[in-house]
Amino acid sequence: MKIHIANGRLIDPAHEIDQQRDLFIASGKIVGIGSAPDGFTATRRIDASGKIVCPGLVDLAARLREPGFEYLATLESEMEAAMAGGVTSLAIPPDTDPPLDEPGLVEMLCYRAKKLNRAHVYPVGALTLRLEGKRLSEMAELVDAGCVAFSQANTPIVDTQVLFCALQYAATFGYRVWLQPIAPRFGHEGVAHDGEVATRLGLPGIPTAAETIALFTYIELARLTGAKLHITRLSSAEGLALVRAAKAEGLDITCDVSINHLHLSEMDIGYFNAHCRLNPPLRSLRDRDALQAALANGDIDALCSNHSPIDDDAKQVPFSEAEPGATGIELLLPLALKWGQGHKLSLLETLRRVTINPARIIGSKAGQLSLGARADICIFDAEGETTVTRERLRSQGKNTPFLGLNLPGKVCYTVVEGKVMYAEP
Amino acid sequence: MHNPQLNAHGELQHLLSLDGLPRDILTAILDTAEPFTEVAEREIKKLPILRGKSIFNLFFENSTRTRTTFEIAAKRLSADVINLNVATSSTNKGETLLDTVDNLCAMQADMFVVRHASSGAPYLIAEHLHTTKRHDIHVINAGDGRHAHPTQGLLDMYTIRHYKQDFTKLVIAIVGDVLHSRVARSQIAALTTLGVPEVRVIGPKTLMPTDLDKLGVRVFHDMREGLRDVDVVMMLRLQNERMNGPLLPSGQEFFKVWGLTPEKLAVARPDAIVMHPGPMNRGVEIDSAVADGSQAVILPQVTFGIAVRMAVMSMLGSN
Incomplete structure (x- = not known):
């Protein structure tokens, strides 16, 4: 199929492009930007007048729940959600069941995803076997199978010696290790930010220091080992300050924040709203404001959905018993736009945080529009609106604190490798 | 944010927490309790205020003392009291909290007195009653986790x-x-x-x-x-x-x-x-x-406790 995307406002942060240009696609690749290659005859023309044409979004954390948790979601349901959200590249955390700790599993996941022919998946392998924090996984084998990095997901390594060795080993090959800053034995029984709201509601707290203590350790080990780190899901101003200082020191460290922590705080827990039971916990308004500012000034590199579909049964229980997490892949673009508007950023700068920046962290060529590149495109109406309702969410998980809200932006088309995989109904 | 304890008229719909409850409602409860202290001194310690109402003591956490005082208070108001020791019953068989509530609603419960080890559990029940439009059923929090009593x-x-x-x-x-x-x-x-x-x-x-x-x-x-x-x-x-x-x-x-x-x-x-x-x-x-x-x-705290619980139950029963 040859597609001509006409009259759109093309925004490609990777090349600092923001102007009206047509896009020409053939054989799954971008073959023309601005002008058609010789002899190009479109089989499909998409009129993108008044719309934004940008690279398909890149999400650094999308739990598709396969293998192991198919009752919560399947590749099919979550890929549909990704398509509806304009997200064409997904990094998959290793906390499946069994975890992504052996090449066969990773190959199977990649194979299943490829067969569905929707978003591209980038598995993040388990840093240790079964995520138990004891034995290293076969990192080189896992990379051959398709892993782009290694992580412990939400399960911190208790034994610092093992973490040190894991970072050393990863550094041997130059693999980036993605770590969520969670102290393994501090605040681990908590369910909400240790502050006024938790005190008022009688919820066991997770102190900010649970994040900073972990970061002190990670950063010191990165210094010692030379490992490349990606710090996932920052939640606090104090944690942010440590990462900022480590970057300034010259360590190779990147970091991200989730859509939930960018927009919400402990106040949103209200009267025990289990949709706000998240890992890490929602922290104070001051923390949220610091995260917003840091994403704007570049201290935080990327925005991710931290997509975690969970069924109603696991959320319709008392707050502290609820499973942490929120669905979010369909909200990545609208919540990026909402944040960008609030900070008066250009669309180009806003989109940078969900396209080229996360793509670079993955080490992928995704997230940009260049001649010969894979034609992964999102076309959206920046003036449109996305209303978040259970009925409209395609994800099998309906668990999001943003239910009922009208958010800016509406995805019109999602193109993956030159095929239109989603068109606005 | 709507206060799940109050109904559309600003009256007490459930008693879930004292945090966020207006002073006039607190005072009204104390005032209502005042005459109830005398009931205990009568020869027949009973008032017909909740006659024909079914009150379910739903204790997901063991308690003898609190459950007993609620039971006495309800009986002095002539309600029928059903004690469910859920800590040792259906939830251990895998039934969810809200399934238990739905079942008891189907038995025409009028009021739930809930104790639970997790903070916020009575809110979950109140919210569930709200979304399923059972506005005639009231919830009293008899202690939830570290949150409220x-x-x-x-x-x-x-x-x-x-x-x-x-x-x-x-x-x-x-x-x-x-x-x-x-x-x-x-x-x-x-x-x-x-x-x-x-x-x-x-x-x-x-x-x-x-x-x-x-x-x-x-x-x-x-x-x-x-x-x-x-x-x-x-x-x-x-x-x-x-x-x-x-x-x-x-x-x-x-x-x-x-x-x-x-x-x-x-x-x-x-x-x-x-x-x-x-x-x-x-x-x-x-x-x-x-x-x-x-x-x-x-x-005296214990004695007053019965009058106060009678006051709360009678106010909820009339709202």
């Missing part, structure tokens, strides 16, 4: 008002394990709402939750400083399992530093009253000489 807080307010009349002239100290105490949270909410100018909490740092001062209290760690010139001392229970471990070295040391003895009580005002939500650990948080002394009002 509103009827205990109310009976404490009743007791203070009984002995001290005017809340706006009092200095009150709450002593002990505030971190894990739903009673303390309800007391703090009620005392600050009722206009007590100085609420103090006293205890070791390990038993004080973060940002406690933001709840409108002054935090003390030294008993003699904290008790100086107070009008009311409210002791908290220290759970056995918290006495030896990372929070406290031993019950003995706790008693030595924070146990209420006649010597420590001597720095309070001479007419200070001493309260305790029970059951007491004599020799851990309170010395027997104080517990049995002339300043203790611990048994």
